Amino acid sequence: MAGRPRASSERMLEEAASELFLEQGYAKTTIEQITRRAGVSRNTFFNYFPGKADLLWVELDASRAVLTDALAAAPATTDPLAAVEAALATTAAALTPGRAPLALTQWEVMGIDEELKAAGLARALAHAGVVEAFLLGRGLDALTARGIALAVVGAASAAVGRWAADGPERAPLETYLQKVVHPVLSGFGIG
Structure with a gap:
């Protein structure tokens, strides 16, 4: 069987x-x-x-694989920052309004405030690691790659948090990301 x-x-x-x-x-x-x-x-x-806490983050853990694949698929001729922005849009499209992580929408009911903060930070840093590795592979120096990765994932995290909090009638996540990710990347040189 x-x-x-x-x-x-x-x-x-x-x-x-x-x-x-x-x-x-x-x-x-x-x-x-x-x-x-x-x-x-x-x-x-x-x-x-691996543990109970991982059940809170299934959607976000899956989004890291989508981000990794989207960055890997970026043509070598694409500006690295434009590739990051496009990969984040692809990743956001995979998180439909109905699949917002319960850890972000129901954290008060579940009583997971401290758990949410610790586990969420670990996931954000893992996403930043994916972006950083991509940028290093595209020839950016280590400090710049790390700075961009942390800044853009911080902005994306803010967008995801607001998106989740906006409830079932929320707009697509891409709308939230565009509002905060593009300005961050513009500061690093994307037009």
Whole structure:
């Protein structure tokens, strides 16, 4: 017997965790409760997620792969800063209004304020690392690449936070990103 398809078990864990986090709060929810509700074993849980906190960030973790792929696909002749802006737009398009991370939209209900800050910062820094590596590969010096990466991801983080807070009727994320990312990149030389 092969069991459930990988995507099915992973999605079931995400849904079970979201339900439990909303029902009883993040801190009171255990991995055992999540696996029981999802109908999978504890071992299955750890096949998909290193820990409970990772369930809060599924969409943002997936966006890092989209960003990486979009930057890798940028033609070598494209201005590196324009490539970063285009890659962020591609990444934003993958986060549809209905897929805003619950950690950003329901953090008060779930009681995850400190968890949100720590885990969110780690994810933002991982995204910045992707941008920095791309810029270094395009010949920018280390300080400039790091500065641009942190500035643009900081702006993007502000956009994502506002987008999530604006509720179900929010505009597409690209609209928010355009408002803050382009001015930051303009300061570094993109026209």
